[in-house]
Amino acid sequence: MKGGQVREEPAVDAVVVGAGLAGLAAARGLEAAGASVLVVEANGRVGGRTMTRRIGGVSVEMGGQWVGPGQRRINALAEDLGVEIFPTEVPGRTVFHERGRRSEYEEGGDPPFADPGAASEVQEAFEALSRLAAEVPAETPWTAEKAWDGQTLETWKLGQTRGAGARFYFDLAVESLYACEPRDVSLLGVLADVASSGGFGGLFEIEASAEEHRFVGGAQELSERMARGLEGRVVLGSPVRRILQNDAGVLVESDVVSVRAGAVVVSVPPALRGRIEYEPALPAVHDGLSQRMPMGAVIKCHAVYDAPFWRASGLNGRAESDTGPCKITCDNSTPGDDAGVLTGFILGSDARRWGQSPAAERKRAVLECFARFFGREALHPRGYAECDWGAEPYARGGYAGVPAPGFFLDHGPALQEPVGRIHWAGTETATRWNGYMDGAVESGHRAARGVLSALSAGAGYHPRTDSDGRDLSRGRPRVGATGTGG
Amino acid sequence: MKGGQVREEPAVDAVVVGAGLAGLAAARGLEAAGASVLVVEANGRVGGRTMTRRIGGVSVEMGGQWVGPGQRRINALAEDLGVEIFPTEVPGRTVFHERGRRSEYEEGGDPPFADPGAASEVQEAFEALSRLAAEVPAETPWTAEKAWDGQTLETWKLGQTRGAGARFYFDLAVESLYACEPRDVSLLGVLADVASSGGFGGLFEIEASAEEHRFVGGAQELSERMARGLEGRVVLGSPVRRILQNDAGVLVESDVVSVRAGAVVVSVPPALRGRIEYEPALPAVHDGLSQRMPMGAVIKCHAVYDAPFWRASGLNGRAESDTGPCKITCDNSTPGDDAGVLTGFILGSDARRWGQSPAAERKRAVLECFARFFGREALHPRGYAECDWGAEPYARGGYAGVPAPGFFLDHGPALQEPVGRIHWAGTETATRWNGYMDGAVESGHRAARGVLSALSAGAGYHPRTDSDGRDLSRGRPRVGATGTGG
Numbered sequence: 001m002k003g004g005q006v007r008e009e010p011a012v013d014a015v016v017v018g019a020g021l022a023g024l025a026a027a028r029g030l031e032a033a034g035a036s037v038l039v040v041e042a043n044g045r046v047g048g049r050t051m052t053r054r055i056g057g058v059s060v061e062m063g064g065q066w067v068g069p070g071q072r073r074i075n076a077l078a079e080d081l082g083v084e085i086f087p088t089e090v091p092g093r094t095v096f097h098e099r100g101r102r103s104e105y106e107e108g109g110d111p112p113f114a115d116p117g118a119a120s121e122v123q124e125a126f127e128a129l130s131r132l133a134a135e136v137p138a139e140t141p142w143t144a145e146k147a148w149d150g151q152t153l154e155t156w157k158l159g160q161t162r163g164a165g166a167r168f169y170f171d172l173a174v175e176s177l178y179a180c181e182p183r184d185v186s187l188l189g190v191l192a193d194v195a196s197s198g199g200f201g202g203l204f205e206i207e208a209s210a211e212e213h214r215f216v217g218g219a220q221e222l223s224e225r226m227a228r229g230l231e232g233r234v235v236l237g238s239p240v241r242r243i244l245q246n247d248a249g250v251l252v253e254s255d256v257v258s259v260r261a262g263a264v265v266v267s268v269p270p271a272l273r274g275r276i277e278y279e280p281a282l283p284a285v286h287d288g289l290s291q292r293m294p295m296g297a298v299i300k301c302h303a304v305y306d307a308p309f310w311r312a313s314g315l316n317g318r319a320e321s322d323t324g325p326c327k328i329t330c331d332n333s334t335p336g337d338d339a340g341v342l343t344g345f346i347l348g349s350d351a352r353r354w355g356q357s358p359a360a361e362r363k364r365a366v367l368e369c370f371a372r373f374f375g376r377e378a379l380h381p382r383g384y385a386e387c388d389w390g391a392e393p394y395a396r397g398g399y400a401g402v403p404a405p406g407f408f409l410d411h412g413p414a415l416q417e418p419v420g421r422i423h424w425a426g427t428e429t430a431t432r433w434n435g436y437m438d439g440a441v442e443s444g445h446r447a448a449r450g451v452l453s454a455l456s457a458g459a460g461y462h463p464r465t466d467s468d469g470r471d472l473s474r475g476r477p478r479v480g481a482t483g484t485g486g
Numbered sequence: 487m488k489g490g491q492v493r494e495e496p497a498v499d500a501v502v503v504g505a506g507l508a509g510l511a512a513a514r515g516l517e518a519a520g521a522s523v524l525v526v527e528a529n530g531r532v533g534g535r536t537m538t539r540r541i542g543g544v545s546v547e548m549g550g551q552w553v554g555p556g557q558r559r560i561n562a563l564a565e566d567l568g569v570e571i572f573p574t575e576v577p578g579r580t581v582f583h584e585r586g587r588r589s590e591y592e593e594g595g596d597p598p599f600a601d602p603g604a605a606s607e608v609q610e611a612f613e614a615l616s617r618l619a620a621e622v623p624a625e626t627p628w629t630a631e632k633a634w635d636g637q638t639l640e641t642w643k644l645g646q647t648r649g650a651g652a653r654f655y656f657d658l659a660v661e662s663l664y665a666c667e668p669r670d671v672s673l674l675g676v677l678a679d680v681a682s683s684g685g686f687g688g689l690f691e692i693e694a695s696a697e698e699h700r701f702v703g704g705a706q707e708l709s710e711r712m713a714r715g716l717e718g719r720v721v722l723g724s725p726v727r728r729i730l731q732n733d734a735g736v737l738v739e740s741d742v743v744s745v746r747a748g749a750v751v752v753s754v755p756p757a758l759r760g761r762i763e764y765e766p767a768l769p770a771v772h773d774g775l776s777q778r779m780p781m782g783a784v785i786k787c788h789a790v791y792d793a794p795f796w797r798a799s800g801l802n803g804r805a806e807s808d809t810g811p812c813k814i815t816c817d818n819s820t821p822g823d824d825a826g827v828l829t830g831f832i833l834g835s836d837a838r839r840w841g842q843s844p845a846a847e848r849k850r851a852v853l854e855c856f857a858r859f860f861g862r863e864a865l866h867p868r869g870y871a872e873c874d875w876g877a878e879p880y881a882r883g884g885y886a887g888v889p890a891p892g893f894f895l896d897h898g899p900a901l902q903e904p905v906g907r908i909h910w911a912g913t914e915t916a917t918r919w920n921g922y923m924d925g926a927v928e929s930g931h932r933a934a935r936g937v938l939s940a941l942s943a944g945a946g947y948h949p950r951t952d953s954d955g956r957d958l959s960r961g962r963p964r965v966g967a968t969g970t971g972g
Contacts, residue, residue: 150644150669152891154636183636184892239763241727271777275761277725277879284783284841284876284883291757291780291882294890297770352896355770390770393763396777397770404780404890405638406670410838 009259011461012036014451015252016265017240017276020048021437022425023267024226025077025444026451030265031230033452038261039230040254042239042394045220046227049389049398050437052218056304056383058339060332063300063387063398064437065219066212070197071438073445074222078215081225085213090308090331092316095373097323098168102372104315111169111320118165125160125170132187133194139431141192142412149188149409156187168322175347176328178435179296180402184348189403196434219437239394244279245421249461262460263451267425267444270415271295271396278422286419289411292404293428295397297351299388301326301344301366303381308333308340310374317342319373324350325362326369342370342378355388362386400435401428416446421459423447495721495745497947498522500937501738502751503726503762506534507923508911509753510712511563511930512937516751517716519938524747525716526740528725528880531706532713535875535884536923538704542790542869544825546818549786549873549884550923551705552698556683557924559931560708564701567711571699576794576817578802581859583809584651588858590801597655597806604651611646611656619680625917627678628898635674635895642673654808661833662814664921665782666888670834675889682920705923725880730765731907735947748946749937753911753930755887756901757781758880764908772905775897778890779914781883783837785874787812787830787852789867794819794826796860803828805859810836811848812855828856828864841874848872886921887914902932907945909933 012035016027019041027037045051051062067074067085078085093104096111103112110119136144153174161167174182178190215221227234238256243264245251250264266273274290281287308331310317317331326344333341344366346354354362363384370378389398415429425447430439498521502513505527513523531537537548553560553571564571579590582597589598596605622630639660647653660668664676701707713720724742729750731737736750752759760776767773794817796803803817812830819827830852832840840848849870856864875884901915911933916925 147644150640151638152636152641154891155638155641158633158636181892181896183895184890271760274757275763277761281877281879284874285838287879287882288780288783288838288876291777292890294774294777297774349896352771352774388770390774391767393767393773396773404670404778405640406667409669410667410835 005256006253006258007256009038009257011249011260012038013261013455013460014263014265015040015250015259015261016267017243017252018042018048018267018426019046019223019227019234019236020267020426021050021074021223021440022427022444022447023048023265024223024230025441026265026267026425026448027230027233028226029445029448030451033448035452035455037230037233038257038259039227039234040238040240040252040257040259041234041236044237046234046236047220047223048440049395050219050223051387052220053385055302055385056339056381058304058334058337058341058383059218060302060304060341060343060385061214061218062385063219063389065214067215067437068212071433071436073432073441074436074438077441078222081222083221083225084216086216086335088212088214090311090316092311092314094316095319095321097319097321097373098165099322107316113165113169115163115165118163118169121161121163121166122169125157125166126173128160129190130194133191136188136191136195138192138195140412141188141195142408144188144191146409148191149186149406151187152183152405153185153187153190154182157182169320172320172322172327176345178402179298179345179347179351179397179399181348184294184404185402186405186407188408192403192408193434196430196432196439197436240276242277242279243422247462250421260461262455263421263423265423265425265447265451267447269293269295269396269401269426269428271401272394273424282419285411285414286417289407289414292407292411293401294404295390295395296399296402297348297355297390298398299346299351299355299362299386301346301386302332302384303342303367303370303378304383305340305342305377305381307338309377310340310342313375315374317374321369321373323372324369325354325365329370329373342374344369351388351390355390418450418454421454423450423454491742492739492744493742495524495743497735497746498524499747499941499946500749500751501526501736501745501747502753503729503738504528504534504753504912505532505709505713505720505722506753506912507536507560507709507926508913508930508933509534509751510709510716511927512751512753512911512934513716513719514712515931515934516937519934521938521941523716523719524743524745525713525720526724526726526738526743526745527720527722530723532720532722533706533709534926535881536705536709537873538706539871541788541871542825542867544790544820544823544827544869545704546788546790546827546829546871547700547704548871549705549875551700553701553923554698557919557922559918559927560922560924563927564708567708569707569711570702572702572821574698574700576797576802578797578800580802581805581807583805583807583859584654585808593802599651599655601649601651604649604655607647607649607652608655611643611652612659614646615676616680619677622674622677622681624678624681626898627674627681628894630674630677632895634677635672635892637673638669638891639671639673639676640668643668655806658806658808658813662831664888665784665831665833665837665883665885667834670780670888670890672889672891672893674894678889678894679920682916682918682925683922726762728763728765729908733948736907746947748941749907749909751909751911751933751937753933755779755781755882755912755914757882757887759910768905771897771900772903775893775900778893778897779887780890781876781881782885782888783834783841783876784884785832785837785841785848785872787832787872788818788870789828789853789856789864790869791826791828791863791867793824795863796826796828799861801860803860807855807859809858810855811840811851815856815859828860830855837874837876841876904936904940907940909936909940
């Protein structure tokens with residue numbers, strides 16, 4: 001678009017598109033192995049779907065924030081970068097709000113459903129899902145039972161549960177974990193995810209669990225430190241528009257810079273892969289892939305108070321409700337800070353509906369929600385902020401890409417498969433903790449290994465001259481004209 | 487990308503993005519009402535998903551080609567443009583190929599399934615689907631029974647059919663009609679489509695029906711004649727990259743031209759809407775929509791012979807098979823021409839798999855398929871051509887966008903809904919014959935009406951000056967900087 005202002009950068013071994021956790025981890029891995037890199041990022045900041053903001057005098061997390069002890073890659077990275085973690089445990093009772101009735105229950109107990117049979121029904125459904133997931137190979141979910149990719153999770157739920165209470169709670173778990181409705185996601189997609197990260201029930205409970213941690217200074221700090229280590233090799237505010245490849249190398253064109261390389265790591269969610277133009281065009285299965293993994297829908301809302309007033313009532317800040325906009329909340333205060341932070345999630349269908357309301361109306365509804373759960377003090381925060389990830393053009397939603405039915409059977413094998421000199425990263429391509437920060441790091445490391453192996457096999461950037469001595473690698477490599485492809 | 491070469495065009499009342507049937511119909515409607523237009527098209531040709539090519543001395547249709555008598559908009563347009571239609575009836579028996587066994591059956595008869603109960607099972611399933619569809623309002627399918635958008639058509643099929651024969655034939659019908667697998671599509675999506683176009687069984691049989699017509703000179707001829715009527719107002723080979731809007735108007739930026747207008751009609755499938763950058767960014771529900779209607783997958787294959795040799799054996803050129811790559815074929819010869827044309831469709835999952843094979847291998851497999859159905863003469867065509875629509879970057883698949891489960895409930899109302907000065911067209915937005923050429927024309931007319939009504943309400947292009955007398959409408963309208971939006 002801004003052709004006249006594009007700066008041509010010296011050629012590097014590899015360009016990385018996207019300065020989220022995956023892209024920066026890839027760039028770091030490449031540099032550590034001696035390759036030269038340039039990272040090109042669309043947003044004016046690094047961190048991707050992690051974003052830390054100051055609101056009402058405190059730091060809050062607008063995106064991904066939790067890590068668990070089983071996630072060894074993200075924990076190792078944090079340790080390496082000197083970013084510390086702290087436990088998020090808040091003792092107290094959880095608010096449960098169903099059919100207009102508010103109650104409370106102790107941690108480790110069963111939610112006090114209106115229907116007394118619901119708790120065991122939910123437990124059985126979670127266990128059944130985990131049992132099925134145990135049969136799915138996390139690295140190749142497309143080799144599992146085909147029928148699992150032919151149905152939505154909604155269909156499976158209806159067959160597995162009877163009561164309205166169990167169904168509401170199952171929906172809440174799915175919305176909380178995937179920021180989508182059970183109808184939006186393939187059963188196999190969920191099974192693959194559970195297989196990549198442990199049992200389903202555990203995932204849902206994990207937010208309230210003593211095992212969960214957050215990062216001191218916020219999750220974005222990891223990306224910021226990685227970017228500092230790559231100083232001068234990260235270009236911000238420069239959406240990549242086109243990636244060309246031929247036998248000389250790749251050319252990555254973005255709003256601010258244009259750069260040639262031996263390889264490129266595209267480290268964005270599948271839905272954003274599809275926003276880039278490729279020459280030659282991507283094979284149909286790769287383009288199709290980018291059409292079949294839409295992002296989830298989430299508006300993450302924070303209210304900052306002078307103190308975590310709910311704790312005085314013995315509450316832990318978690319609420320579970322069948323009434324939105326925020327059907328799930330948590331205490332997101334930072335230890336050592338006086339302020340109290342309540343965080344609510346507007347998810348899936350609710351996010352799509354509430355995203356269309358005026359901001360002031362949405363804020364009022366969120367605070368009224370908090371007040372229903374925790375009392376009228378919730379109506380008067382000293383700070384409020386929210387992020388509708390679906391309105392972020394370089395995220396297109398959150399938390400992550402959601403595999404629609406049929407996605408894995410036809411497109412799964414292509415998720416990680418390079419296309420010539422193009423390698424893919426991003427948490428959606430991970431085989432462990434897919435959809436989490438840990439998966440992002442795994443995917444970055446894997447892509448870096450793939451690039452290094454291709455470079456050592458001679459796939460570097462090779463300026464070429466034609467029979468007339470013209471340097472074919474200068475100017476746009478018109479692949480159609482030279483008859484070469486990836 | 488080619489900033490330096492972009493030509494600034496004089497402002498018009500409306501820009502139309504996409505010179506397919508919908509876009510051209512919209513432009514024509516706008517001009518007829520006195521509005522000035524400019525059509526900007528990514529491909530080097532008009533016609534979108536209709537494309538006529540010369541192969542082996544005859545014209546063949548690489549894309550959409552059939553029209554039916556109930557499709558009054560496309561028929562009226564053809565009449566208006568002086569494009570004639572001809573019937574496609576070929577008398578003779580249909581080849582039926584199941585479980586490796588080849589048989590033939592008379593038109594109007596039942597396919598000779600290995601399982602004798604399959605025919606009535608199929609009939610019942612088609613009828614049941616049509617009955618359900620009768621309960622779906624074609625204009626507002628999201629108001630129908632919610633559960634129908636929570637399941638795949640695959641789930642419904644498994645509940646409705648028992649035998650392998652019935653299921654194969656049901657799959658074949660779905661693949662033929664939507665170029666996708668039953669697992670790829672929401673039950674409600676199919677019901678909405680059937681509601682917009684008549685009964686399901688009728689749709690599937692229509693290709694072999696005496697009622698079906700083709701266009702003399704090919705379906706692309708319609709677009710070519712419309713473009714001729716718009717001479718000088720259609721810019722080809724110029725992908726639109728960015729659409730900006732503020733209170734002065736819209737600015738449409740493409741590779742070749744940049745143009746200001748009062749409104750823009752984006753007349754591309756939802757999956758391609760998502761390839762354009764919008765400033766301000768689209769509301770989340772609109773961006774989400776463009777992520778949740780992936781294109782079907784089809785490779786359309788033609789073999790041209792000296793004569794339609796199968797007719798001598800009493801065959802009509804149609805084959806139905808459970809073995810690919812082409813599970814469905816037809817006689818696509820042109821009356822009055824000596825040559826015989828067999829057309830085979832590689833659909834859905836098959837298209838994704840076969841799209842990854844070398845072209846020579848795919849051609850051999852297609853011809854061997856034709857030979858199994860019609861005899862060894864099929865192995866030696868005088869011409870052969872195919873189009874993998876999924877490999878076309880400005881189509882991203884075919885025939886049309888496929889609504890995934892959950893699409894209609896959350897995004898349906900936004901399909902036609904303008905975003906400020908941006909109006910939407912394309913067959914996917916039609917309420918009658920959605921997915922067909924007729925729907926494309928309907929959508930173009932509807933979008934033109936929307937633009938005209940907005941223009942007459944004062945939404946034209948208004949150059950503005952700020953307090954310092956600078957013309958804000960010159961240069962890039964940085965919406966963020968001026969604080970104005972759509």
